[in-house]
Every structure is written in structure tokens, then in C-alpha cells.
Amino acid sequence: MYRYDEFDHAFVAARVEQFKDQVQRRLSGELTEEQFRPLRLMNGVYLQLHAYMLRVAVPYGTLSGRQMRRLGHIARVYDRGYGHFTTRQNIQYNWPALSDIPAILDELAEVEMHAMQTSGNCIRNVTADHFAGVAADEVADPRPFAEILRQWSSLHPEFSYLPRKFKIAVTGAEHDRAAIQVHDIGLHLKTNEAGELGFAVYVGGGQGRTPMVAKKIRDFLPAEDLLSYTTAIVRVYNLHGRRDNKYKARIKILVHETGTEELTRQIEAEWQALKESDLKLPQGDIDAIDSYFRPPVLPQRPEGWGALAAAKRTDTGFAAWVDQNVTPHKNPDYGVVTISLKPIGGIPGDASAEQMELVADIAEKFSQDEIRVSHEQNLVLPHVALADLHTVYELLLADGLATANAGLITDIIACPGLDYCALANARSIPVAQRISERFGAAERQSEIGELKIKISGCINACGHHHVGHIGILGVEKKGEELYQITLGGSADEITTVGEITGRGFSSEEVVDAIEKIVDTYLGLRTGKDENFLAAYRRVGAAPFKEALYGEVSRAA
Amino acid sequence: MTIKVLTANRLRDGEVVWYGADGEWRETIEGVLVARDADAAAALESVGKAAIRANLVVDVNLIDVEDRGGELYPLRLRERIRISGPTIDYEPRKTASA
Amino acid sequence: MSETQNEKQLWGREGFRDDPYIEAESLEVAGDAPDVILPLAAWLGLDDEVRRTSNRRIGVSVAPGEDIGPLLEKLDTIPLIALQFPAFNDGRSYSKAELLKGRHGFSGELRAVGDVLIDQVVFMLRAGFDTLQVTNPVALERLNARDLHDTPGYYQPGRGSAQANGTFSWRRTPAA
Incomplete structure (x- = not known):
């Protein structure tokens, strides 16, 4: 991965010094909020509902073990013990004090990271395929x-x-x-x-x-x-x-x-x-x-084939995880591991300091010291030998990081929503949690197959709802949260914007509505190999609308 | 009219605060100064402006609340969440051993 | 917020300097001032012959939404172009500066006027501005102290910088 040279170090150090000075001037009252706001935004500092929020850039989602460990350290020392990985492959801290942010930026600079251009009307962090390389x-x-x-x-x-x-x-x-x-x-x-x-x-x-x-x-x-x-x-x-x-x-x-x-x-x-x-x-x-970015020299590990097959036979949880969360590597002795940050009923994209440190350790020992952040709010270990997969799985499992749901219905993207965000109109996370619980049983998820649900708590669409196979948009109507559903969105090589089904659903109704949509899909698909998106593209919105709105939709 | 209270985030650490009857910015809504008429609301508004000028707080808002049996209940969910904190179990659980 | 209105001061890389120009809506209004800056429309309305034979210097001021196209073939006769920043976050004038100085070789004075804050000064100089008209008190104070909020290197070509030695082609260091 890229390493800073002296030029980069000097540049980032100068910016950190400038921001320290600006924070000092703000705290002393020399700068008004109006004058300070554009300066803090240029350094990734927002003001949210409960506190400041600091967004740290993870360039194209690539991190070393040392960097990830530092992110965990910052979460523990300056925040409340966790961080939130975002759809732009960055990490956000939800509770830093403004007066601590210069120290955090120093900590980041030491490991060749910064928070520049994670906000403001500039060119933001450049993102890339999380399986790059x-x-x-x-x-x-x-x-x-x-x-x-x-x-x-x-x-x-x-x-x-x-x-x-x-x-x-x-x-x-x-x-x-x-x-x-x-x-x-x-x-x-x-x-x-x-x-x-x-x-x-x-x-x-x-x-x-x-x-x-x-x-x-x-x-x-x-x-x-x-x-x-x-x-x-x-x-x-x-x-x-x-x-x-x-x-x-x-x-x-x-x-x-x-x-x-x-x-x-x-x-x-x-x-x-x-x-x-x-x-x-x-x-x-x-x-x-x-x-x-030259690929690391990977030792041949052909013993992994046999070891993997044997471990899959004896450990069914492991087998399910391998099938769902491990994708082929260019080198046949290796696999690409997706670490799901979507535990059933959990908060999409959140990781604790301990989890970050564990991932850092595993990456150093088993993944050529490399980690990726995906725009789907998961982490990736790009180079794990098949022979090490079972060890890695057990380490992840111990810390709640081995959920076998990559690409499934519970692998939900959600923005922070009204639980944190000053712009949000409705909550996203609790909806994601309830959907995850409803569909969390392993057999049920596996039966449903690939299905991307994406939830945004306002029209800014940070949760990418427009391109979810099922998208959910939270709005505020008469003081209540209301959720609009879109169907058929996709953000891959055939990108489409989802279509709105009709009137929105209350917070109480929305999970049932999702279930109706899923049941409708299961009832009309040609077989298990026709995933939700393919089925939707074949049949269109009508059967889903009818399931959701019944007579009303036919009358309309 | 609905009654109003004054809320903001503290400059130094971003903490949610309410303007108290004792003239201090407090971290809970208990003991908050309540404006029950337009004059009182206007007075609160100028308190907010002065606090911004004094660089004590940012993002000052006069919000609508209802008195529900002695408890102050903000009309907007946003403000209720600012009181309660995130409505989710957000702090990481301690590592469970496998 | 409640800042007292400061005097406008003109600043260039060498420091503060006197401003011989006055801004006027038309030559008539400018009286007998020798150096005048006119709005783009008024400037374009002048007869080329009148402008060329005039013994006064006549500069032109361009708003962010106005096109610099009509000025391009007359650049060698224009002593000053003032590009406006009605708000610090309207960045159109940066691109125009880049085009005027970089592509079209404008050799007159390129001036930034409007909401010039300290944090934009280096951007403006690098985009090609020669002078900045400053009113913001923090900017004035910092410019007085020659604290430009600069970085030791840049990741793009720009004016007032030189190729950084021994590194990537896009990198620059401030010119001595």
C-alpha cells in the first residue's frame, strides 16, 4: 500500500498545525462559529445532534494493521469505544470533544492518515473496489x-x-x-x-x-x-x-x-x-x-485445500461462513474474507475499539497486513490463505465478527439517521435492526439469497436507498417517522434507480411490508438461482404493489 | 401557545445542553427555564444570542415542548432524541468469550 | 457577525501596497481619476479606439457569473482584471484566474476582490492572482504578520511554485 514520504508527512503536519491554531482561536473566541465552520468542515468536523462528529479519510478503503489499531485506540481514548464505517469507505467518530480533535489529528498523522476533504464542497475521498488487487x-x-x-x-x-x-x-x-x-x-x-x-x-x-x-x-x-x-x-x-x-x-x-x-x-x-x-x-x-500496490509475494499454501474441506465437514458454522463471506482470490491457495459488520440485530457499520484491534492483529498475522473498508460498511481481509481460514474464523467468531451474511438480506447499508445526524428526518438504524432480526435465521437468509437492502434517514441518501434492491427512505410526516419503499435499484455495472412502490409505511408497519415483498419474491421466482433483482426486473413492480397495497393499488 | 425551552450544543465538547432556570447551561432538561408566553420566548432568544456571542454554545434553538404531567415533552422526535441520546443500544458490549 | 467595517487594503506577494485604482460604474462617473475599474458591461461598451488612446488605465471587473470570453482577444491592452468573490465559497473566479494567467498569458494585474479570507490567500496566489483586496480583519492581521497558512508543498502545478525535486511530476514546492 502507499506509504507517505517526507513531502506527504510535512504537508499533513502543516495542516494539523493550522487546524490546531484554528481550534484554539475558536475556543478563545477569536473566531466566530460562522468563520470557523468552513474551516472545521475542511478538516472533517461536523456538529451532529449530540456532539461533534469527526470523519477520517480511509483512502480508497485501504488500511494497514497499524492504522486500524490506531483507529481503535482513538475510539477508546477520545470517543466512547467505537467508530462507524461509512458508505464512502471512511470512519466516523460520534462523540469527540472539539478540544480533543487536534490531538486526534496528531495521532492520525503518525500513522499516515488525516481527515482532510471528508466534508466541504471539494473533491472528497476517492473510493475504489474493495476487492482491488x-x-x-x-x-x-x-x-x-x-x-x-x-x-x-x-x-x-x-x-x-x-x-x-x-x-x-x-x-x-x-x-x-x-x-x-x-x-x-x-x-x-x-x-x-x-x-x-x-x-x-x-x-x-x-x-x-x-x-x-x-x-x-x-x-x-x-x-x-x-x-x-x-x-x-x-x-x-x-x-x-x-x-x-x-x-x-x-x-x-x-x-x-x-x-x-x-x-x-x-x-x-x-x-x-x-x-x-x-x-x-x-x-x-x-x-x-x-x-x-504491488501484490504481496504469497507463499504457496496448497495444504489449505484439504484443510478447508476437512474443517467445513466438521464445523457447519464455518462452512456457512466460508460459502457466504469468502470470495476467490487471484491466487487459488488464498481467499478474500469479508468481515461482516452487520451482526443480527446490530448497528450496520459500527465496530468497537476491541474489534478494530482484533482485526488489526488478524490482518498482520494472516492477511499480509492489509485491511479494506467496503462501501457496504464491512471490512475485508484481502489475502487469507485457505489453510488459515478456520483459525481466522474462530478469532473473528470470539468477537462477534463472523456473521455469515455478506450480500444477504441482513447485510444492510444504513446511514446513522436521526439517532445521530442533524440532517436526518427519521431513524435508520432501528429499522435495519428490526429487519435483521426478522430475517436473521440462517436458513431463511440463505433461502432468500442475494438481496441488498439500503436505508437512508433523509433525502440526502447517504444510505444509498435509491440503489438498494429494496430501498427504504425515512421521512417525517406530521411529526411521525414514515418510510417510503423503492424496489429494483442497483449500483453495479447495470445501475438502476429504484422505483417508489406507493404510500409510505409507519415505523411499526415497515418491517411487515418488507416481509410481504420478500414473500412475494419467494412465491414468484423461477428458482433459487433467480435472485430478487432478476425477478423484479422480469416481473416489474405490479405483484409487489398488489402485495403491499392490495385493492387500493388495483383501484388506483 | 406551546411552551418553549432553549437548547444548544456546548462549544468545547459538543455536549447537548439546556438553558436552566438558574441561568446556567445544564446537561439535563430538568430545571430548565420554561418560556410560557411570547415575551419570555423573546427573552430566551436573546439569552441564546448572547451565549453564541460569548462562545459558550453553538447551534442554539428555541424548541416547542409540552408539559405532560410535569414532564417536559418536546414535540419533535429530533429533540426527544437529543434528550434521550441515540435510541439504540450503541455502546459496544464487552467481548463475549466463545 | 458584528464586525466593524474595515478599510479595503490591497495586498500582493511583497506586502501591502497603495491602490491607484478607483471603481466606478462608468468613465463619466469616474471624473478625472487616472486609474479606473469598470464593470464588465461598461468596459465592453467602450469604443476600442477610445480605450486605447485614453491616457488613463482602464481595468475591468468580472462577476463570477460573467463570461471572460469577450476579453480574451484584447488581453494585451487590459491593465487590470478584477475577478469577484461575492462570497468566499463561490469558486468560479479561481478557474477564470487559471485560464487568464495560465492559458491566455494575461500579463496585466489580476486582482481578487470581495470576500477574501486568510484561508484562501494561498489558493488565490497559486491560481494566478497578483493582488488581493482585503477587508476581513483576521486576514489583514495575518497578512501583516505574513502568516499565509501555507503548506510546505503542493500536489498540483500552480503559479509561484517550482517542480519538487526527485518526486512525482505533479508535486511542487513554493518558489523561493
């Missing part, structure tokens, strides 16, 4: 390019005051696990006919109030042009994106209102003028960044 279906590791973008976008003088926040995601595989088509820029790393590396470029995806699937504006951009082309896109957006209405300020609205063809023309014209500038990436630099 190990996925069997990958053309190339997207993280070197995410790292180049991360560096280039750090305190960018031209792009720190954009109309709105700006999110970039990169994937290197055909099967999109990074949801690139719901990002402001989505980059799909691929090779052309000549075998050269480059990107298909998507622009204008996003969720929120007006969900839109990104448009492909270029089929192949040579890798060396990554920064000039991105600059062209962001410059056109900075100059022409709407600033009169914050709900219409994302680039998706500019794409929509300008038209894909015309906007592409503007971007291409801008790019022609930038193409041969200082932004052109020398192959030597791409190679140098790439070398940080």
Missing part, C-alpha cells in the same frame, strides 16, 4: 490511480470551492463493486485493443434528491491523461455548475440541463487545451505509484 475478474488494480487522484486533489487551489461536493470512484473489474455510476466521476479501468491501460469515463451519477445514473462520456482515456481529463471535467463543472440552489448544484444536474453531448463537447475542448500540459502523467510516475 485481489479480485479474480480484475484488469488492473485501480488503487494506484485513486492514489494519484487523491494526491492531485489535496488542497487543490482551483477546486476547493466547487458548487457542491464531488465524489470520484474507480474500479478495475468488469463487475462493478465500487458503484461508479452513482458518482460524480466514475472511472472504469480497462485495456484497449492495443493492450494499453486506460479508463472508460462516466460523469454525472449521484443519489440525493434527484438520483441519476452517470453517462459514459468517453470509452477510452489513456492512463497518462487521467489528471488532465479530470481537470477538464471539474473545471467545466466549477465554471458552469449551478450555485443558486444547493439541491441542483451537483454535476449530475449540469449534465442533465446541458445535455450529455454538449457537456462532453465542452469537456473535450477543455481537455484539448490541457492534454499536453504539466498534468500529463509520465509512465515513470505511474510505475512508481503502482509499485506501492
Whole structure:
């Protein structure tokens, strides 16, 4: 993984010193809240319902054991013993005191981390496929390019005051696990006919109030042009994106209102003028960044095949976990382990300090010192030898981290919702917990198969409800929480925005409604190999609406 | 009218606080100063503005509450959650041994 | 909040300096002031011949929503372009500065006017601004102390910086 050099260390240290000074000036009253607010936001500090919240960047979701251990330490010393992993592969702390945040930033800087650009109208943390570098279906590791973008976008003088926040995601595989088509820029790393590396470029995806699937504006951009082309896109957006209405300020609205063809023309014209500038990436630099991400030399462990088969026979819990949470690695002696942060009835994405430390230990011993955070709010151990799987499983199990539900109905994405968030209208976590409990039995989940439920507590859609196979959006109506359901959303290579079923459901009704939808699916699927999304795409919304609303829907 | 109380987050640590009858910002809603008419509400509002200027608190809000048998009950769920804390069992449980 | 309205002061990399320009809605209103900044529409309304033969310097002020296109072919005759920041978070003028100085080689004075705060000063200099018109008291105080909130290195090309030695092509260090 990438390691800071002196340049990076000095840069981050300078920023931490600046923020220390700013916090001091705020606490002493020299800065008003109005003056301080943009400064704290630039350093990832929000004010939520009960306390400040600090969002720490985990670049493209990659962490070392040492970094994860430090995150756990911060949770214990400065917070209430836990942290929350987010859909942008970051971690949030819910209870830090403002006066402690400079010390936290010092602790982070020591392990090459920071909280810059995790808020504000700038280019946010660049996200990537959480299986990058190990996925069997990958053309190339997207993280070197995410790292180049991360560096280039750090305190960018031209792009720190954009109309709105700006999110970039990169994937290197055909099967999109990074949801690139719901990002402001989505980059799909691929090779052309000549075998050269480059990107298909998507622009204008996003969720929120007006969900839109990104448009492909270029089929192949040579890798060396990554920064000039991105600059062209962001410059056109900075100059022409709407600033009169914050709900219409994302680039998706500019794409929509300008038209894909015309906007592409503007971007291409801008790019022609930038193409041969200082932004052109020398192959030597791409190679140098790439070398940080070189796959570890994995010792051959062929004994794992037999050991795994034997352990699966004797330990049924282990067998279920392997089937659900372990995916193939490029190296056949190894597996990619998803550590579910979705225990049945638990809080999606939360991890305790002890759990973080345990994962750090396991990663150091059994996963080449590497951990990933997925946008689905789980953790990933990318390089576990099949021979070590049972040991790893038992260690995880002891700390409540071996829930065998990756990709199943209880692997729910949920935003913090009204339990924490100052913007939320309704709670998300308790709904996720009740759904998880309702469907938590192992046989039932397995029978239902792949099903992605995503819950947001307000229209900002941090819980990605628009792209959930089943999406749930919490709203406030007459002082009560009300939940709207959408069906058929998806954020993979065939991205679709879910359709609203009809009137919303009260907090008491919503879990029953989900159950009706699931039962309807089970009743109409052609077989177990037709998952919920496939079935929905085949039959459409009608049978589900009828199950939910009965006569009313037919009359309407 | 509905009665009103003044709430905010403390600048230094972000803690939820209410403005008390004793003129102090308190961490519980008990003993809070209650505004029962428009004049009292206006007075509370200026207390809030002064507290912002004095850099004691941020995000000051005058919120609607009901007196339910001597207990103050905010009308918005948001404010009830600010009193109760998250409605979920959020603090990590101690490691269970396998 | 309740800040007292400070004097506008003009600042450049070398420090505070006197501002010979006055802002006026039109040349008529400007009286006999030698150096005038006009709004874009008024500036474009001037006859090119009048402008060129005038013995006064006539600069132009551009709002974030206004297009710099019509100025491009006349750049070598413009002594000053003021790009406006009506609010610190309206970043359009950064891109215009970059285009004017970087792409189109504007050699006159490029000035930032409006809500100039200390935390944006380095961004403005790097985007190509020569001078900043400052009223914010914290910014004035920090500029006086030459505390620019700078970083020891940058991750992008920009004015006033040099290629950082022995590292990636996009990195820069502040020019001496």
C-alpha cells in the first residue's frame, strides 16, 4: 500500500498545525462559529445532534494493521469505544470533544492518515473496489490511480470551492463493486485493443434528491491523461455548475440541463487545451505509484485445500461462513474474507475499539497486513490463505465478527439517521435492526439469497436507498417517522434507480411490508438461482404493489 | 401557545445542553427555564444570542415542548432524541468469550 | 457577525501596497481619476479606439457569473482584471484566474476582490492572482504578520511554485 514520504508527512503536519491554531482561536473566541465552520468542515468536523462528529479519510478503503489499531485506540481514548464505517469507505467518530480533535489529528498523522476533504464542497475521498488487487475478474488494480487522484486533489487551489461536493470512484473489474455510476466521476479501468491501460469515463451519477445514473462520456482515456481529463471535467463543472440552489448544484444536474453531448463537447475542448500540459502523467510516475500496490509475494499454501474441506465437514458454522463471506482470490491457495459488520440485530457499520484491534492483529498475522473498508460498511481481509481460514474464523467468531451474511438480506447499508445526524428526518438504524432480526435465521437468509437492502434517514441518501434492491427512505410526516419503499435499484455495472412502490409505511408497519415483498419474491421466482433483482426486473413492480397495497393499488 | 425551552450544543465538547432556570447551561432538561408566553420566548432568544456571542454554545434553538404531567415533552422526535441520546443500544458490549 | 467595517487594503506577494485604482460604474462617473475599474458591461461598451488612446488605465471587473470570453482577444491592452468573490465559497473566479494567467498569458494585474479570507490567500496566489483586496480583519492581521497558512508543498502545478525535486511530476514546492 502507499506509504507517505517526507513531502506527504510535512504537508499533513502543516495542516494539523493550522487546524490546531484554528481550534484554539475558536475556543478563545477569536473566531466566530460562522468563520470557523468552513474551516472545521475542511478538516472533517461536523456538529451532529449530540456532539461533534469527526470523519477520517480511509483512502480508497485501504488500511494497514497499524492504522486500524490506531483507529481503535482513538475510539477508546477520545470517543466512547467505537467508530462507524461509512458508505464512502471512511470512519466516523460520534462523540469527540472539539478540544480533543487536534490531538486526534496528531495521532492520525503518525500513522499516515488525516481527515482532510471528508466534508466541504471539494473533491472528497476517492473510493475504489474493495476487492482491488485481489479480485479474480480484475484488469488492473485501480488503487494506484485513486492514489494519484487523491494526491492531485489535496488542497487543490482551483477546486476547493466547487458548487457542491464531488465524489470520484474507480474500479478495475468488469463487475462493478465500487458503484461508479452513482458518482460524480466514475472511472472504469480497462485495456484497449492495443493492450494499453486506460479508463472508460462516466460523469454525472449521484443519489440525493434527484438520483441519476452517470453517462459514459468517453470509452477510452489513456492512463497518462487521467489528471488532465479530470481537470477538464471539474473545471467545466466549477465554471458552469449551478450555485443558486444547493439541491441542483451537483454535476449530475449540469449534465442533465446541458445535455450529455454538449457537456462532453465542452469537456473535450477543455481537455484539448490541457492534454499536453504539466498534468500529463509520465509512465515513470505511474510505475512508481503502482509499485506501492504491488501484490504481496504469497507463499504457496496448497495444504489449505484439504484443510478447508476437512474443517467445513466438521464445523457447519464455518462452512456457512466460508460459502457466504469468502470470495476467490487471484491466487487459488488464498481467499478474500469479508468481515461482516452487520451482526443480527446490530448497528450496520459500527465496530468497537476491541474489534478494530482484533482485526488489526488478524490482518498482520494472516492477511499480509492489509485491511479494506467496503462501501457496504464491512471490512475485508484481502489475502487469507485457505489453510488459515478456520483459525481466522474462530478469532473473528470470539468477537462477534463472523456473521455469515455478506450480500444477504441482513447485510444492510444504513446511514446513522436521526439517532445521530442533524440532517436526518427519521431513524435508520432501528429499522435495519428490526429487519435483521426478522430475517436473521440462517436458513431463511440463505433461502432468500442475494438481496441488498439500503436505508437512508433523509433525502440526502447517504444510505444509498435509491440503489438498494429494496430501498427504504425515512421521512417525517406530521411529526411521525414514515418510510417510503423503492424496489429494483442497483449500483453495479447495470445501475438502476429504484422505483417508489406507493404510500409510505409507519415505523411499526415497515418491517411487515418488507416481509410481504420478500414473500412475494419467494412465491414468484423461477428458482433459487433467480435472485430478487432478476425477478423484479422480469416481473416489474405490479405483484409487489398488489402485495403491499392490495385493492387500493388495483383501484388506483 | 406551546411552551418553549432553549437548547444548544456546548462549544468545547459538543455536549447537548439546556438553558436552566438558574441561568446556567445544564446537561439535563430538568430545571430548565420554561418560556410560557411570547415575551419570555423573546427573552430566551436573546439569552441564546448572547451565549453564541460569548462562545459558550453553538447551534442554539428555541424548541416547542409540552408539559405532560410535569414532564417536559418536546414535540419533535429530533429533540426527544437529543434528550434521550441515540435510541439504540450503541455502546459496544464487552467481548463475549466463545 | 458584528464586525466593524474595515478599510479595503490591497495586498500582493511583497506586502501591502497603495491602490491607484478607483471603481466606478462608468468613465463619466469616474471624473478625472487616472486609474479606473469598470464593470464588465461598461468596459465592453467602450469604443476600442477610445480605450486605447485614453491616457488613463482602464481595468475591468468580472462577476463570477460573467463570461471572460469577450476579453480574451484584447488581453494585451487590459491593465487590470478584477475577478469577484461575492462570497468566499463561490469558486468560479479561481478557474477564470487559471485560464487568464495560465492559458491566455494575461500579463496585466489580476486582482481578487470581495470576500477574501486568510484561508484562501494561498489558493488565490497559486491560481494566478497578483493582488488581493482585503477587508476581513483576521486576514489583514495575518497578512501583516505574513502568516499565509501555507503548506510546505503542493500536489498540483500552480503559479509561484517550482517542480519538487526527485518526486512525482505533479508535486511542487513554493518558489523561493
